[in-house]
Amino acid sequence: xxxxxxxxxxxxxxxxxxxxxxxxxxxxxxxxxxxxxxxxxxxxxxxxxxxxxxxxxxxxxxxxxxxxxxxxxxxxxxxxxxxxxxxxxxxxxxxxxxxxxxxxxxxxxxxxxxxxxxxxxxxxxxxxxxxxxxxxxxxxxxxxxxxxxxxxxxxxxxxxxxxxxxxxxxxxxxxxxxxxxxxxxxxxxxxxxxxxxxxxxxxxxxxxxxxxxxxxxxxxxxxxxxxxxxxxxxxxxxxxxxxxxxxxxxxxxxxxxxxxxxxxxxxxxxxxxxxxxxxxxxxxxxxxxxxxxxxxxxxxxxxxxxxxxxxxxxxxxxxxxxxxxxxxxxxxxxxxxxxxxxxxxxxxxxxxxxxxxxxxxxxxxxxxxxxxxxxxxxxxxxxxxxxxxxxx
Amino acid sequence: xxxxxxxxxxxxxxxxxxxxxxxxxxxxxxxxxxxxxxxxxxxxxxxxxxxxxxxxxxxxxxxxxxxxxxxxxxxxxxxxxxxxxxxxxxxxxxxxxxxxxxxxxxxxxxxxxxxxxxxxxxxxxxxxxxxxxxxxxxxxxxxxxxxxxxxxxxxxxxxxxxxxxxxxxxxxxxxxxxxxxxxxxxxxxxxxxxxxxxxxxxxxxxxxxxxxxxxxxxxxxxxxxxxxxxxxxxxxxxxxxxxxxxxxxxxxxxxxxxxxxxxxxxxxxxxxxxxxxxxxxxxxxxxxxxxxxxxxxxxxxxxxxxxxxxxxxxxxxxxxxxxxxxxxxxxxxxxxxxxxxxxxxxxxxxxxxxxxxxxxxxxxx
Numbered sequence: 001x002x003x004x005x006x007x008x009x010x011x012x013x014x015x016x017x018x019x020x021x022x023x024x025x026x027x028x029x030x031x032x033x034x035x036x037x038x039x040x041x042x043x044x045x046x047x048x049x050x051x052x053x054x055x056x057x058x059x060x061x062x063x064x065x066x067x068x069x070x071x072x073x074x075x076x077x078x079x080x081x082x083x084x085x086x087x088x089x090x091x092x093x094x095x096x097x098x099x100x101x102x103x104x105x106x107x108x109x110x111x112x113x114x115x116x117x118x119x120x121x122x123x124x125x126x127x128x129x130x131x132x133x134x135x136x137x138x139x140x141x142x143x144x145x146x147x148x149x150x151x152x153x154x155x156x157x158x159x160x161x162x163x164x165x166x167x168x169x170x171x172x173x174x175x176x177x178x179x180x181x182x183x184x185x186x187x188x189x190x191x192x193x194x195x196x197x198x199x200x201x202x203x204x205x206x207x208x209x210x211x212x213x214x215x216x217x218x219x220x221x222x223x224x225x226x227x228x229x230x231x232x233x234x235x236x237x238x239x240x241x242x243x244x245x246x247x248x249x250x251x252x253x254x255x256x257x258x259x260x261x262x263x264x265x266x267x268x269x270x271x272x273x274x275x276x277x278x279x280x281x282x283x284x285x286x287x288x289x290x291x292x293x294x295x296x297x298x299x300x301x302x303x304x305x306x307x308x309x310x311x312x313x314x315x316x317x318x319x320x321x322x323x324x325x326x327x328x329x330x331x332x333x334x335x336x337x338x339x340x341x342x343x344x345x346x347x348x349x350x351x352x353x354x355x356x357x358x359x360x361x362x363x364x365x366x367x368x369x370x371x372x373x374x375x376x377x378x379x380x381x382x383x384x385x386x387x388x389x390x391x392x
Numbered sequence: 393x394x395x396x397x398x399x400x401x402x403x404x405x406x407x408x409x410x411x412x413x414x415x416x417x418x419x420x421x422x423x424x425x426x427x428x429x430x431x432x433x434x435x436x437x438x439x440x441x442x443x444x445x446x447x448x449x450x451x452x453x454x455x456x457x458x459x460x461x462x463x464x465x466x467x468x469x470x471x472x473x474x475x476x477x478x479x480x481x482x483x484x485x486x487x488x489x490x491x492x493x494x495x496x497x498x499x500x501x502x503x504x505x506x507x508x509x510x511x512x513x514x515x516x517x518x519x520x521x522x523x524x525x526x527x528x529x530x531x532x533x534x535x536x537x538x539x540x541x542x543x544x545x546x547x548x549x550x551x552x553x554x555x556x557x558x559x560x561x562x563x564x565x566x567x568x569x570x571x572x573x574x575x576x577x578x579x580x581x582x583x584x585x586x587x588x589x590x591x592x593x594x595x596x597x598x599x600x601x602x603x604x605x606x607x608x609x610x611x612x613x614x615x616x617x618x619x620x621x622x623x624x625x626x627x628x629x630x631x632x633x634x635x636x637x638x639x640x641x642x643x644x645x646x647x648x649x650x651x652x653x654x655x656x657x658x659x660x661x662x663x664x665x666x667x668x669x670x671x672x673x674x675x676x677x678x679x680x681x682x683x684x685x686x687x688x689x690x691x692x693x694x695x696x697x698x699x700x701x702x703x704x705x706x707x708x709x710x711x712x713x714x715x716x717x718x719x720x721x722x723x724x725x726x727x728x729x730x731x732x733x734x735x736x737x738x739x740x741x742x743x744x745x746x747x748x749x750x751x752x753x754x755x756x757x
Contacts, residue, residue, distance in 0.1 A: 021581035046577045072615070076608035123747065142745065145722035150699050155628075156706030159638045162714040166559030168545045173629045174636055174708050175545035177558050178622070180602035184566050187601070190573035192744050195424060198580050199399045207399065208747040215725045215743030216569070220562040222739055223459030224711035225726060229738035230446050231455055234710040240532070240556050243456035248532060250554035257618065259554050261536035269528070308528040310537040312555045314618070315610035318539055318600060323522045329597055342611040344604045348574045349519070349592035 020047025025197065026374070028053055028100060028107040029081065030121065033061040034154070034179065035138045035213065036110030037077045038186035043106070043193060044080035045346050045357060051370050052081045053097060054363055055088055056392045069337040069362055078360040079343060084371070085364030085392040093390050094120050101126045101133055103374050105206075106193050110138040113148050123208035134196040134206040138189050142212030152213060154181040161217025166224055169239045184220075185213040247273070250312060251287050253295040259312040260290050260298045272306030333359040367391050398746040399755040400425045403579065406485040407467075409493025410435060412531055412564025413595055414515050415463040417489055417575055420568075422466035423742050423756045429468045429481040432493065436471060439464075443733040459561050461731040462739035469732070473497045482507065487579050490514045492528075500590045511582040512590045513575050519594035531595070535563035538599025539607065547623030555619060563599075570598035625672045629708070630683050632691040636708040639682060639698070647671065649701045654685050727756070 025048040029040040037052070037060070044050040054060060062074035069075075084100075087093040098121065101107055107126065109116050116122040116137065123135040137143060140152025141160075155176040158164045168175030192209045200206055218225070223243070224235045235243075240261070242248035247270075248263040264273050277285035290298045295311035302309035311317060318324060319342065331345045345357050371377040371385075385391045401424040407414055410432040422428040432438075442461055445453045470477045482488065488510050490500055498506070500514040514520055517529035518537075535541050535557040544556045557563050571593045578591055600607065609615040627639040641647045644666060651660035659677070664670030671678055686694055691707045698705030709717070715738060720726055723745065728736045741756035 021577040042573050046574065066613075072608040072612045073605045075612075076604050141719055142723055144745065145719045147719040151702070151704040152706065153640050153642065153704055155638050155640055156704055159636075159706040159708045160714075162709050162711055163559060163562055164638075164708050165710050167562070168556060168559075169553060172545065172549075172553075175556065176629065176638065177540070177544065177562070178546070179605055180540045180558075180566065183602045183604070184569050187569040187573065188743060191420065191569065191576060192742075194573050194576040194580065195399060195401055195420075196746075198401055198576065199424075201580070202400065202402065205748065210745040210747065212723065212725070212743050212745075214719070215723065215740070218714055218720070218725060219740040219743050220558070220565045221459075221560040221711060221714075222462040222565075223456035223560045225715060225740060226458035226461060226737050227455035228711040228715060230458055230735070233455055234712050235456055235560070237559055240554065242532070244454040250536070250556075252554070259536075261533055261541070261557075263530055263532050265530060303527050306528075308530065308533055310527070310529055310533045312536045312541050313539055314542045314616075315539065315603065315607045316616060318603075318607055319611050323518065323524045324597075324600075326522045327519055327594070327597070329600065338612065342608070344600060344607055346574075347570060347593070347597040347601045349521070350578070350589055 022046040022048040022194070022197075025049065025106065026104045027051070027193075028097075028104045030107065030109040030111070030116070031060075031138075032110065034077065034110075034182035035186045035189065036108050037062075038183050039110075039136070039138065039189035039193065040108050041077055041079055041081065042187060042190035046194075048106075050081040051100070051366070051374075052078060052083045052361065053088070053100075054083055054085050056085060056363070057087060057089060059363075063363070067337070069335075072341075075335060075338060075341065075360040076343060080358045081361055082366035082370055083361035083364055084367045086367075087390060087392050088119055090390060092388070096385065096390055097121055098126065098129055099375055100370075102129045104130070104133065105197065106134045106136060108136045108138070108189070108193070112151065113137070113139055113143040127206060127208075130206070132200060132204070132206045134193060134200065134209065136189055136193050136196070136209045136211065138185060138211040138213065140212075141214050143210040154178045154213075157181060157185075157214040157217050161214040162221045162224060163217050166221060166235060166237050168237045170237055174237065181213070181217060185211070185216045188216045188219075247282060249283060249286075251290040253290050253298055253311070254293055255295065257314075258295045260295050260302075260309055261312055262286060262302065262307065262309045264307060269307060276302070276305045276307055331357055333357070335359045336362065364392060398748055401576075402426065403486045403583070404481075404484050405429070405487045405489060406431060406481050407489045408432075408473075408497055409491045410438065410464075411491050411493060411515075412460075412463065412561060413567040413571065413598070414489040414491045414513070415460075416565050416568025417513070417515075417572055418467060419463050419465070420572055420742070421487070427468070428466065429470055429485075430464065431470045431473055431478055431481070431497070433471055433473075435469055439732055446733060446735060456560060458737065461733065461737050462729070464732050465729045465739065485510055486583060487575070488512045489575075492516050500592075504588055504590050508588050509582070509586055510588045511575070511579045512588065513571075513578075513593060514590060515571065515593045515595060517594065518596050520592045529595075531564035531567065532557050534567065534595040534599060537596045538567075539603030540599065543603070543606070543617070543619045543622050546619050547628075548620050549623070550619050566602060567595045567598040570601050625675050626678055627682070630686040632686050632689055632694050635691045635710075637686060637691050637694045638706040638708065639686070640704040640706065642704070644668070646703050650682075650698070650703045653697055653701055653703065654681070657681070
């Protein structure tokens with residue numbers, strides 16, 4: 001522990017009923033940037049032992065953006081993992097990776113289809129070594145179909161999957177939802193991995209899960225798909241307006257770029273609103289009333305009056321929010337290169353109480369430790385691998 | 393597999409109260425073979441309303457709500473918590489999905505006391521504890537409180553317009569995806585250990601997970617972003633002859649390929665255009681030239697040329713485009729299923745395929 005009480009230790013989270021349901025599950029993270037790493041991060045936060053396979057020759061995209069060990073993006077997407085640095089451009093490096101998959105439960109990547117095949121680390125190859133392995137591969141359009149080889153980032157699959165067309169103002173260009181797309185794909189991937197574990201509990205065999213980011217996006221627009229199918233209508237974006245016509249709008253509050261979202265969807269709430277602002281021209285009344293108050297004050301007063309409302313929260317609002325702090329959403333960790341950092345922890349609470357999370361790993365920080373634990377390699381054997389250049 | 397599905401989740405789930413996020417979790421279980429029962433006394437009203445929308449014409453209708461039909465597919469319904477059917481369903485449930493609409497039935501604590509071997513998943517707007525625990529909020533509101541609405545729509549041109557939520561069912565289903573691995577993992581643990589638990593899941597917190605990097609940047613590097621800084625200096629949304637496209641060359645070599653597509657005009661040969669800093673410096677000119685090139689072609693032409701040249705490009709698709717896309721058809725990403733109103737409807741299925749040995753399957757189809 002550092003002097004101020006923040007935790008400096010790194011590694012898999014502590015075991016415990018409720019907080020570590022995936023305790024004992026071993027995961028290899030071959031991913032980069034967002035989708036693959038956050039999927040395995042979710043598994044790590046659920047107690048899995050996640051080892052990130054990295055290479056100095058081909059760094060995780062986020063490690064290249066600012067300082068290698070100090071990029072907030074990397075350090076927040078790779079919590080509670082360990083790092084093992086292998087040169088996968090060498091056959092003996094790939095051989096070492098295959099030995100690790102022999103004792104792993106899940107292997108995750110988010111490369112374009114074909115990359116893991118070229119490395120000999122695809123499901124076809126690994127299932128021969130370990131029939132229980134679950135391989136999860138995340139790509140923009142999936143591993144099959146005419147677009148399988150196409151490149152994609154969040155903005156592209158947001159557009160191709162149909163969500164961009166439906167987001168934003170009707171008289172303005174479509175709005176691209178970006179990082180939440182990557183992270184939603186990651187969350188869907190984590191869910192598929194745990195479902196595969198559950199299935200393996202019964203069948204005893206693993207599988208290959210081929211996740212399409214674009215299909216995850218399409219999954220978010222069933223209303224538009226149904227409207228097209230049943231009525232031949234292509235829905236358009238409608239800003240913040242409710243599709244059912246009830247009062248739903250975002251009003252400016254006092255302060256720069258400060259807003260209050262209001263939505264009133266049942267009779268009881270409508271009566272409350274009428275009691276609050278009067279019967280006529282509720283929108284104008286609300287607009288005038290909210291404009292003279294801060295967003296938190298306005299939202300709280302409206303909620304107390306029975307009118308559903310929230311502040312549109314910025315990152316600064318979220319960090320300083322009393323309710324979220326009370327809920328224990330954030331944890332303060334100590335990173336040897338970054339110093340004290342605030343991390344968003346688990347997005348659930350259990351009756352067994354909180355479990356700790358640990359900081360993101362330094363590059364190759366746990367190579368010796370993981371090889372000793374997973375493969376029972378001795379220090380001499382590990383030194384040999386390092387001297388030969390297999391370990392970076 | 394006995395029923396042809398390549399992946400199974402054999403368990404029993406009860407949804408107390410029908411709302412999107414918990415219905416999404418129940419939908420996932422149902423798609424993989426679990427027995428899912430929805431308990432909500434308002435269901436007949438919801439189904440009647442949806443049937444009228446599906447069967448009506450002319451006047452303005454909430455067509456988007458037809459998406460609720462897909463969240464009901466494959467599930468059983470119990471209309472009253474006082475019925476024998478309800479008692480049977482909840483007695484055998486391994487997972488009880490509870491939301492605010494079920495407050496009149498029982499609290500999560502009471503459910504766990506009564507069914508100590510069940511996982512009770514309490515999904516509320518702001519959690520079971522804390523000063524906002526009593527606040528009311530639908531998916532639109534929790535999205536605004538969840539961090540991402542603040543960044544939409546992105547771009548300096550956002551001007552004085554308010555932030556917006558993502559469209560269609562995205563706010564509720566994104567929260568649903570965010571909580572699903574947690575529910576699955578804890579349900580698996582409860583089953584193994586034979587000891588129930590309560591999972592307290594806040595929809596706001598589930599959505600915060602999706603803005604975690606922006607939150608981390610603001611907290612740990614003094615980089616405070618907004619929708620005004622989230623636009624693309626170069627590339628981004630552009631308008632082809634028929635519909636918008638997204639140009640997304642992020643790396644220098646991708647830009648060089650894009651310039652080659654444009655015929656390598658003189659200006660692209662200047663050293664400054666080889667770096668991001670230089671391209672940003674010349675952004676107004678660059679954007680204008682790209683837009684002019686895009687406007688000369690259809691979206692399909694831009695997509696084919698760009699992708700074939702190794703330039704990340706996408707098309708802003710409508711639902712009809714997604715349904716008819718060859719990729720969708722090949723992967724069977726959207727399938728027809730019978731709905732509770734007696735009409736089949738096209739619906740997105742599980743977004744992944746599963747392979748055992750030599751056979752590829754979508755576990756949902």
